[in-house]
Amino acid sequence: MMISEVCERFDLTADTLRYYERIGLIPKVNRTEGGMRDYTEYDCGWIDFIKCMRNAGVQIEALTEYVKLFGEGDKTHEERKQILVRERDRIAEQIDELQSTLTRLNGKIEKYDTVFRDAEDELKLPTKK
Amino acid sequence: MMISEVCERFDLTADTLRYYERIGLIPKVNRTEGGMRDYTEYDCGWIDFIKCMRNAGVQIEALTEYVKLFGEGDKTHEERKQILVRERDRIAEQIDELQSTLTRLNGKIEKYDTVFRDAEDELKLPTKK
DNA sequence: TATTAACTTGAAGTCAGCTCCAAGTTAATA
DNA sequence: TATTAACTTGGAGCTGACTTCAAGTTAATA
Numbered sequence: 001m002m003i004s005e006v007c008e009r010f011d012l013t014a015d016t017l018r019y020y021e022r023i024g025l026i027p028k029v030n031r032t033e034g035g036m037r038d039y040t041e042y043d044c045g046w047i048d049f050i051k052c053m054r055n056a057g058v059q060i061e062a063l064t065e066y067v068k069l070f071g072e073g074d075k076t077h078e079e080r081k082q083i084l085v086r087e088r089d090r091i092a093e094q095i096d097e098l099q100s101t102l103t104r105l106n107g108k109i110e111k112y113d114t115v116f117r118d119a120e121d122e123l124k125l126p127t128k129k
Numbered sequence: 130m131m132i133s134e135v136c137e138r139f140d141l142t143a144d145t146l147r148y149y150e151r152i153g154l155i156p157k158v159n160r161t162e163g164g165m166r167d168y169t170e171y172d173c174g175w176i177d178f179i180k181c182m183r184n185a186g187v188q189i190e191a192l193t194e195y196v197k198l199f200g201e202g203d204k205t206h207e208e209r210k211q212i213l214v215r216e217r218d219r220i221a222e223q224i225d226e227l228q229s230t231l232t233r234l235n236g237k238i239e240k241y242d243t244v245f246r247d248a249e250d251e252l253k254l255p256t257k258k
Numbered sequence: 259t260a261t262t263a264a265c266t267t268g269a270a271g272t273c274a275g276c277t278c279c280a281a282g283t284t285a286a287t288a
Numbered sequence: 289t290a291t292t293a294a295c296t297t298g299g300a301g302c303t304g305a306c307t308t309c310a311a312g313t314t315a316a317t318a
Contacts, residue, residue: 016305055230084238088234088238095228097185101185109214133294133295142276145277148276165284165296
């Protein structure tokens with residue numbers, strides 16, 4: 001699969017895909033005889049995973065570390081798992097924070113609604129001044 | 130209240146606080162005769178709100194716009210509310226995405242646990258090779 | 259076969275959001 | 289009063305994460 005197809009599939013630019021590979025965010029992709037990248041489904045699995053993690057705010061450094069360890073084989077099993085656990089916990093925490101921010105924002109929006117209704121009431125029932 | 134006290138209270142550097150004020154992320158803070166910032170509780174309310182929003186990933190641009198409109202008075206009521214609604218929706222969406230990423234990560238971590246248990250079983254019950 | 263589109267590399271450029279610095283001023287402490 | 293700590297400004301520098309560029313190569317189409 002050519003880079004252009006992968007771009008379309010994951011809505012990433014070719015530059016971003018090459019950048020990801022260059023910095024080790026995804027394992028090296030095999031090439032054709034001509035030297036062009038030839039993506040497999042396996043590569044796409046990585047891209048999907050990395051894109052999902054990046055979208056959740058996981059830093060590139062944590063992910064390159066994970067990919068590096070993955071390349072070192074079974075002996076890094078535990079270390080890899082620790083990275084996932086750490087990031088999982090971070091995301092869980094972030095959800096909690098976002099939840100309370102959401103509540104706060106909803107309260108603020110409600111106040112805006114109330115003030116607006118009051119303002120409308122004033123229009124309907126003009127006070128003497 | 131001096132800038133150092135505010136820094137401590139919100140765990141922000143003085144540089145960040147001055148930067149926030151310079152770009153209009155919080156309204157202008159009053160000064161002492163000597164020209165030093167003299168924060169009030171009102172200022173702190175803004176800082177708390179802005180810090181919370183930034184922490185939730187709300188972009189500086191949306192917040193400076195909000196502060197600007199606030200300074201323009203009641204006639205911007207509706208426009209300000211729209212900003213809050215838009216960001217609220219964005220945050221709600223982000224929570225959903227994070228939730229599904231969390232589920233995905235948990236599944237992956239579980240697989241790591243399973244493989245690890247299998248590996249342990251192998252140690253206990255060595256297969257002939 | 260010739261043109262054109264898609265690809266290659268390494269390096270430089272961009273953007274958001276701070277963060278640090280120099281040079282000077284104000285306020286607090288010995 | 290003298291020193292020192294905290295503050296002021298404008299501007300330069302930094303970091304993470306891309307994004308663009310130049311100069312060339314490969315593959316697909318007329």
